[in-house]
Amino acid sequence: MFSLADISKTIDTWLRLHLNDTWTLVVEMVIAGVSVIGLFAVLGLVLVIMERKVSAWIQIRLGPNRVGPKGMFQSLADTVKLLVKEGLTPDGADKFLFNLAPLIAIVVAMLLMAPIAFAKNFQLWDMNIGVLYITAVSSIMVISVLMAGWASNNKYSLLGAMRSGAQIVSYELSAGLSIIAIVILTGSLSFNEIVQSQADGWWIFKGHIPVIIAFVIFIIAATAETNRAPFDLAEAESELTAGFHTEYSGMKFALFFLAEYVNVFIVCAIGATLFLGGWMPFHIGHWDAFNHVMDFIPSSMWFFGKTFFLIFLIMWFRWTFPRLRIDQLLNLEWKYLLPISMFNILLVTAMAILKWHF
Amino acid sequence: MYRTTEIISDGTKNPPLEGGEAGDFIINVGPQHPATHGVLHLVITLNGETIKKVEPHLGYIHRSIEKMCESLTYRQFIYVTSRMDYLSSHINNHACAMCVEKGMQIEVPARARVIRILMDELTRIASHELWLGAMAMDLGAFTPFFHTFREREMINEIMEDTCGARLTMNYMVPGGVMQDIHPDFQRKVKDFVKQFQRKIGEMDEIVTGNTIFQNRMKGVGIITREDAISFGCTGPVSRGSGVSSDTRKLFPYEGYENIEFDEVIETGCDSFARYMIRIREMQQSIRIIEQLIDNIPEGDFQAKTKAVLKLPKGDFFQRVETARGQFGVYIVSEGGTTPYRIKFRSPGFSNLSILDHIARGSKIGDLVAMMGTLDLVIPDIDR
Numbered sequence: 037m038f039s040l041a042d043i044s045k046t047i048d049t050w051l052r053l054h055l056n057d058t059w060t061l062v063v064e065m066v067i068a069g070v071s072v073i074g075l076f077a078v079l080g081l082v083l084v085i086m087e088r089k090v091s092a093w094i095q096i097r098l099g100p101n102r103v104g105p106k107g108m109f110q111s112l113a114d115t116v117k118l119l120v121k122e123g124l125t126p127d128g129a130d131k132f133l134f135n136l137a138p139l140i141a142i143v144v145a146m147l148l149m150a151p152i153a154f155a156k157n158f159q160l161w162d163m164n165i166g167v168l169y170i171t172a173v174s175s176i177m178v179i180s181v182l183m184a185g186w187a188s189n190n191k192y193s194l195l196g197a198m199r200s201g202a203q204i205v206s207y208e209l210s211a212g213l214s215i216i217a218i219v220i221l222t223g224s225l226s227f228n229e230i231v232q233s234q235a236d237g238w239w240i241f242k243g244h245i246p247v248i249i250a251f252v253i254f255i256i257a258a259t260a261e262t263n264r265a266p267f268d269l270a271e272a273e274s275e276l277t278a279g280f281h282t283e284y285s286g287m288k289f290a291l292f293f294l295a296e297y298v299n300v301f302i303v304c305a306i307g308a309t310l311f312l313g314g315w316m317p318f319h320i321g322h323w324d325a326f327n328h329v330m331d332f333i334p335s336s337m338w339f340f341g342k343t344f345f346l347i348f349l350i351m352w353f354r355w356t357f358p359r360l361r362i363d364q365l366l367n368l369e370w371k372y373l374l375p376i377s378m379f380n381i382l383l384v385t386a387m388a389i390l391k392w393h394f
Numbered sequence: 395m396y397r398t399t400e401i402i403s404d405g406t407k408n409p410p411l412e413g414g415e416a417g418d419f420i421i422n423v424g425p426q427h428p429a430t431h432g433v434l435h436l437v438i439t440l441n442g443e444t445i446k447k448v449e450p451h452l453g454y455i456h457r458s459i460e461k462m463c464e465s466l467t468y469r470q471f472i473y474v475t476s477r478m479d480y481l482s483s484h485i486n487n488h489a490c491a492m493c494v495e496k497g498m499q500i501e502v503p504a505r506a507r508v509i510r511i512l513m514d515e516l517t518r519i520a521s522h523e524l525w526l527g528a529m530a531m532d533l534g535a536f537t538p539f540f541h542t543f544r545e546r547e548m549i550n551e552i553m554e555d556t557c558g559a560r561l562t563m564n565y566m567v568p569g570g571v572m573q574d575i576h577p578d579f580q581r582k583v584k585d586f587v588k589q590f591q592r593k594i595g596e597m598d599e600i601v602t603g604n605t606i607f608q609n610r611m612k613g614v615g616i617i618t619r620e621d622a623i624s625f626g627c628t629g630p631v632s633r634g635s636g637v638s639s640d641t642r643k644l645f646p647y648e649g650y651e652n653i654e655f656d657e658v659i660e661t662g663c664d665s666f667a668r669y670m671i672r673i674r675e676m677q678q679s680i681r682i683i684e685q686l687i688d689n690i691p692e693g694d695f696q697a698k699t700k701a702v703l704k705l706p707k708g709d710f711f712q713r714v715e716t717a718r719g720q721f722g723v724y725i726v727s728e729g730g731t732t733p734y735r736i737k738f739r740s741p742g743f744s745n746l747s748i749l750d751h752i753a754r755g756s757k758i759g760d761l762v763a764m765m766g767t768l769d770l771v772i773p774d775i776d777r
Binding site: 094095265270273276359362363 | 539
């Protein structure tokens with residue numbers, strides 16, 4: 037049966053037959069790097085066309101339908117356009133920081149790929165502090181936005197960057213707290229163990245209401261952290277034209293664009309892993325026949341299915357809700373989400389100690 | 395420290411604007427900006443996200459229409475007025491045609507009068523539909539825009555059938571309307587009314603009932619009753635502050651006195667009140683259309699007029715209610731074939747004047763919402 041783990045194992049044994057351990061490691065790292073970059077490119081293309089099709093569906097129109105079958109190659113054509121466009125650096129911009137910012141954005145997104153379990157036994161790096169690593173690395177994201185906004189020497193960009201700084205720093209708190217809820221229940225920071233702990237049921241089903249609350253807060257905070265509507269204040273098209281990336285063009289803009297979509301994928305992947313069981317198939321108690329059928333679906337399909345479901349949810353938000361104002365945004369976090377998540381942590385802890393969960 | 399008052403290219407200091415202080419954070423919104431819906435230029439003085447001052451700069455689309463009209467005949471000058479408030483071109487044309495008729499004492503046939511009112515109300519709905527979509531877009535929700543444009547498109551098709559135009563109609567002429575209505579007119583208008591009543595609930599679901607939307611609108615951009623009067627606000631902006639100002643009720647023209655409809659007044663004084671006014675006004679317009687659509691009298695669509703129109707010596711004034719408020723035409727005639735002087739009183743200009751007053755102390759996001767509910771059409775302000 038097709039499985040990503042089998043493929044990686046075959047490659048590994050084949051390499052070990054022909055090379056010594058050090059060279060095997062080097063070659064495997066190169067393969068991993070290339071596949072991450074490849075995944076990036078594919079994700080960018082797929083998510084952009086998906087967003088455009090979803091928005092078209094919500095807005096009673098057809099969306100892209102000229103390039104390729106049903107417009108499926110539209111984002112490919114857009115990529116070519118962005119590649120050949122001139123990347124301007126405005127006069128008076130801090131050239132070094134201006135050019136560094138999109139790189140940081142993309143590198144951070146790449147680093148976040150490391151601990152994600154894409155399928156059964158298929159993970160770039162099963163580190164024992166995966167969750168901590170994710171929360172720590174994703175905080176670097178805000179630096180690229182601040183850097184881009186400041187270095188552009190544009191007042192709109194600066195306003196966008198300041199908004200983004202306030203927003204990401206605040207929402208990281210409740211995102212972190214809702215992640216901690218699962219860490220408490222699992223007792224582990226490793227993504228692999230978190231997935232394994234959901235073998236007999238996903239946390240969203242096992243964890244009663246506190247986990248559902250944590251999940252909702254996580255989705256809200258994830259939307260805010262990725263700067264997407266209704267929390268897209270950093271871009272706020274109708275207020276700040278394009279916010280922090282007003283001055284970016286060509287491939288530099290494309291990198292920000294790509295980083296945004298890959299970040300959406302990553303937060304949704306994390307959400308799917310923590311709350312929806314990652315690559316674990318859907319099982320119901322003792323319905324063995326049903327469970328057996330579910331096992332036939334490859335684990336990678338389960339993972340990507342859940343992730344894309346969450347991505348669809350976030351896209352749905354974007355095309356339905358108006359944007360919040362900056363003070364309302366911060367009120368929502370500091371006055372509602374943060375106190376609720378803190379109280380929720382207490383509930384989850386009590387639940388974990390008393391073993392009330394299934 | 396961030397460079398707020400420097401011009402980077404030559405290194406010299408940028409002197410603070412008149413009345414400003416050194417160190418003020420000044421941004422230019424417009425003339426090309428997604429929120430201004432045209433070439434309005436706002437110079438905004440900021441303190442962080444909070445607005446200290448808003449200074450509108452006009453003139454980017456000034457075409458000197460009033461001066462142009464002085465060299466156009468009484469038949470020709472009406473066409474220029476379609477280009478002022480392009481979203482209510484029918485109503486602008488209507489005002490000018492009526493003003494000329496007043497001077498010439500032309501009796502307009504009953505059929506033409508009813509057609510004119512129907513066209514006016516359809517225009518009002520189309521304008522409000524566009525406003526609703528554009529305003530939701532200002533607040534960051536793109537989807538309502540497409541939904542409102544679906545209905546607006548139906549009106550545009552009705553206009554296209556009868557007038558041959560979709561934006562600059564030029565349909566009202568002194569003495570009546572340019573040609574008779576299209577045979578499909580009544581059927582299509584009825585279809586539209588049905589569609590509108592079915593779909594207005596959708597807008598309530600996605601926009602009016604949305605908590606984020608209400609938070610962005612309620613208590614924002616407060617115009618008190620006194621302010622609305624002293625700044626000369628008209629139309630939905632003043633009615634949102636509880637001022638009765640519907641020209642159709644206060645100075646009825648063209649048979650509005652015989653039609654049943656309510657003047658919509660809200661006392662909320664905030665952006666949400668102005669929003670509700672326009673939603674309810676659309677429903678009133680539908681009510682007017684329903685009353686008239688089956689009762690279009692038979693007869694001429696245009697009165698017999700002379701080939702060359704000459705207004706007697708004197709001055710003439712006519713006001714109408716456009717989608718944005720009271721629109722006035724003032725013609726001074728020396729007895730010739732062209733006006734000696736023409737003055738248009740446009741609703742957008744007086745509504746814009748209050749922007750600085752209500753925007754001070756609010757956030758940038760609010761400014762966009764306020765401009766949305768003031769419903770500014772820039773060519774109407776500049777003329």
